[in-house]
Amino acid sequence: MDVILFLIFAAIAVICGVNVVAQTHPISSAISLIGVMGSLAVLYLLLGAEFLAAAQVIVYAGAIMVLFVFTIMLLNAGAEVRRGRSWIAQLLGLPLLFAFLGLMAYFVQQLFPSAAMVHFGGFRGGTPLDVGRALFTQFLLPFEVVSVLILIAILGAVVLARKELE
Amino acid sequence: MNFFLLSLIKAAVVAFVLLTTLAYLQWVERKVIAHIQVRLGPSRVGPHGLLQPLADVIKLITKEDLIPPYVNKPLYLAAPLFAVAMALLSISVIPFGAEVPVPGGHTWMQLTDLNIGLLFILAVSSVSVYGIAIAGWASNNKYSLLGGLRSSAQMISYELPLSMAVAAPLLLANTLSLRHIVEKQAGYYLGFIPHWSVFQAPMPQIFSFILFMIAAFAETNRVPFDLPEAENELVAGFHTEYSSMKFAAFFMAEYANMVTVCSVTTTLFLGGWLPLWPVSAGSNFVAPVVFALAGAFALYHGLNPARRRDRLTLPAVALVFFLLAVLFLIPAVQSVLMPLFWFAAKTGSLLFLFIWIRGTLPRFRYDQLMAFAWKFMFPVAVLNLLVTGLMVALFP
Numbered sequence: 001m002d003v004i005l006f007l008i009f010a011a012i013a014v015i016c017g018v019n020v021v022a023q024t025h026p027i028s029s030a031i032s033l034i035g036v037m038g039s040l041a042v043l044y045l046l047l048g049a050e051f052l053a054a055a056q057v058i059v060y061a062g063a064i065m066v067l068f069v070f071t072i073m074l075l076n077a078g079a080e081v082r083r084g085r086s087w088i089a090q091l092l093g094l095p096l097l098f099a100f101l102g103l104m105a106y107f108v109q110q111l112f113p114s115a116a117m118v119h120f121g122g123f124r125g126g127t128p129l130d131v132g133r134a135l136f137t138q139f140l141l142p143f144e145v146v147s148v149l150i151l152i153a154i155l156g157a158v159v160l161a162r163k164e165l166e
Numbered sequence: 167m168n169f170f171l172l173s174l175i176k177a178a179v180v181a182f183v184l185l186t187t188l189a190y191l192q193w194v195e196r197k198v199i200a201h202i203q204v205r206l207g208p209s210r211v212g213p214h215g216l217l218q219p220l221a222d223v224i225k226l227i228t229k230e231d232l233i234p235p236y237v238n239k240p241l242y243l244a245a246p247l248f249a250v251a252m253a254l255l256s257i258s259v260i261p262f263g264a265e266v267p268v269p270g271g272h273t274w275m276q277l278t279d280l281n282i283g284l285l286f287i288l289a290v291s292s293v294s295v296y297g298i299a300i301a302g303w304a305s306n307n308k309y310s311l312l313g314g315l316r317s318s319a320q321m322i323s324y325e326l327p328l329s330m331a332v333a334a335p336l337l338l339a340n341t342l343s344l345r346h347i348v349e350k351q352a353g354y355y356l357g358f359i360p361h362w363s364v365f366q367a368p369m370p371q372i373f374s375f376i377l378f379m380i381a382a383f384a385e386t387n388r389v390p391f392d393l394p395e396a397e398n399e400l401v402a403g404f405h406t407e408y409s410s411m412k413f414a415a416f417f418m419a420e421y422a423n424m425v426t427v428c429s430v431t432t433t434l435f436l437g438g439w440l441p442l443w444p445v446s447a448g449s450n451f452v453a454p455v456v457f458a459l460a461g462a463f464a465l466y467h468g469l470n471p472a473r474r475r476d477r478l479t480l481p482a483v484a485l486v487f488f489l490l491a492v493l494f495l496i497p498a499v500q501s502v503l504m505p506l507f508w509f510a511a512k513t514g515s516l517l518f519l520f521i522w523i524r525g526t527l528p529r530f531r532y533d534q535l536m537a538f539a540w541k542f543m544f545p546v547a548v549l550n551l552l553v554t555g556l557m558v559a560l561f562p
Contacts, residue, residue: 027241027303034296054285062292063322066299070318073303073311127281128342 002120006046013039025079026072030065037061047118049126172268176277177258184257188421189219195521202525213479223414231410234305241304246408246415249297253422256290259283260429261345263439263505275439275506276345283344284336287430288329291385295321297419298387302404313403316393316532320384323539324391328381330547334374334554335363335434344430348438357444362437368561369554375435377547379519382427384539386420389524393532428516429509436512439505450500453507454491461487 016035023029037060044053085093135143193208193215200207208215233239263275280286295318302314339347353361363371384391393403400406405416432438441449461484468480493499494507530538 027238027300031241031300038293050280050282051285054282054289057289058285058292062289062295063325066292066295066318066322069296069299069303070315070322073299073315073318076311128285 002046005120006043009039009042009046013043024082026077027069030068030072033068034061034065037065044126046120047126048121048123051126051128051131172273173277176273180257180262180277181254184254184422184425187425188418189223191421191425191517192222192417193219194517195524198518198521199525202522226411226414229410231412234307234407236306237407238304238306241300242407243412245297245301245304246412246419249294249301249419250415250422252290252294252297253419253426256287256426257422257429259286259344260426261348261433261438262429262509263502266502274345279343279345281341281343284332284342284347284430284434287426288325288332291328291423291426292321292325294419294423297416298404301408301416305404305407307407309400309402310404310406313400313406317387317404320387320391320393320535320539323536324381324384324543327377327539327543327547328385330544330551331374331377331381332434334369334551335366335371337551337554337558338363338366338369338371344433344438348433348440351437352440354444358447360437360440360442362440363435369557371435371554373546373550374554375431377543377550378431378435379516380543382431383520383523384535386423386427386520388420388424388520390527390530391535392529393535424517424520425513428513428520431516432509432512438512439509441504441508450504453494453504457487457491457494461485461491 013036016032016039019032020029020036023032037056041053041056041061044050044056196218197207197215208218211217211221233242258277259280261274261276261279265272265274298317298321299314302310302312302317305311335347336342339350341347341350351360351362351366355361355365355367359365364375383389387393405413408416441452443449464480464484464487468476468478468484471477471480494503
């Protein structure tokens with residue numbers, strides 16, 4: 001059952017991911033990206049990381065992508081015109097893609113040669129309690145550093161916006 | 167009982183009750199608004215217009231379904247579906263009542279109890295903005311687009327104080343499962359003040375409650391925050407180009423969101439299905455007394471009829487109320503129905519508040535709306551969260 005669900009949502013994630021690039025209209029791309037985020041959340045859920053799944057939907061699908069869609073709608077961006085691709089892309093695109101995929105498969109195989117299949121219910125450390133405990137004990141320093149980093153980004157955005165106003 | 171069969175039955179019951187509530191909430195809203203404005207409201211279809219929702223459904227289904235030629239068709243069709251699906255989804259984690267016996271065991275009056283229940287509701291509500299935003303964009307109409315834009319900006323802004331207001335009572339409850347949140351609120355101070363989050367020591371969550379309600383009005387696009395569909399400037403906002411059942415879908419989504427938000431408020435702040443005062447002090451007799459009083463009222467007017475047909479109809483109504491009162495007195499039925507009664511009473515009062523405010527307050531201007539969210543609600547919510555955290559840490 002969990003394997004079937006994994007295959008379905010992995011396929012949706014990949015198809016939506018390809019669709020993000022293939023669509024000409026920014027809104028369609030953004031909606032495909034929301035599809036990717038949503039199916040990723042389901043994959044997290046299948047791995048037993050329920051807090052991460054909820055956070056993925058709230059933060060990425062719910063907040064960041066809404067801002068994307070909002071900006072696209074505000075600028076009223078039209079569909080982009082499809083131009084002819086360069087001959088390098090036409091010639092080397094597909095072979096390079098397969099070479100890259102093969103390389104990734106090789107590395108994963110070398111790094112985790114005897115990794116067992118992960119099964120639904122096999123991992124139970126994804127509750128908000130576990131995540132919170134890990135964040136505030138084991139990973140306290142990275143957590144605080146990231147929060148400072150985000151604060152810097154917010155300040156930078158404010159400074160840039162004020163410069164524009166003046 | 168078989169888990170799948172039980173879940174199926176529960177889902178069917180919840181869906182039926184919810185959809186009926188949605189249809190009649192519309193009737194209640196029209197009646198209440200009408201009486202606030204000294205009108206009668208729907209009164210032609212059935213007694214007191216009680217069959218009006220049914221007539222509306224028939225009208226909406228049989229209406230011509232227009233699809234303007236200039237819309238983005240797939241997104242235009244998907245948007246109302248998405249809005250309604252998201253609005254109905256979050257009701258699945260709401261606990262309506264305590265444990266009830268079923269053949270071969272016990273079950274909870276709740277579709278499913280997730281250990282991230284509250285996060286699930288926040289996730290669904292944060293995603294549900296797409297229904298409105300995409301509808302506004304796909305309609306390819308400047309009024310719709312403006313409505314969609316306003317609603318996405320408004321919902322992002324009010325999501326922050328909403329989440330902050332939710333976090334404070336969670337500090338008291340220490341769990342995200344909605345059922346456990348309600349169970350944590352059981353008990354009474356001094357024997358009569360309920361242990362609900364709004365009254366709970368060390369930090370009564372009254373401010374969170376008010377902040378949450380204000381943000382909830384904005385999240386559901388209700389007056390005074392109904393800028394996305396401000397009819398005097400945007401025709402009808404994001405659903406200008408929708409007709410027939412697709413229009414009805416947006417309406418359903420709005421009312422379903424209202425019901426969900428009121429249920430969540432009840433669960434988080436008002437003790438869910440727990441009674442207002444202890445059972446030992448006779449809180450179980452509230453429902454029979456209320457129904458008996460309603461029956462007596464109907465009977466009195468039936469005996470002193472204003473119109474001739476009231477002589478027959480009102481005693482019949484009175485009989486129904488008396489039967490309900492007797493039903494609530496049977497001990498086995500009482501233990502099942504009383505939690506439901508309390509939950510419905512609290513949620514219903516909050517829904518009435520929504521309608522009352524719609525009949526009372528004017529609409530905000532758009533810059534006031536945004537300034538209110540960022541310059542007042544957000545700082546107050548952060549302050550409230552910090553003070554609550556401090557109090558919980560000092561007086562565990």
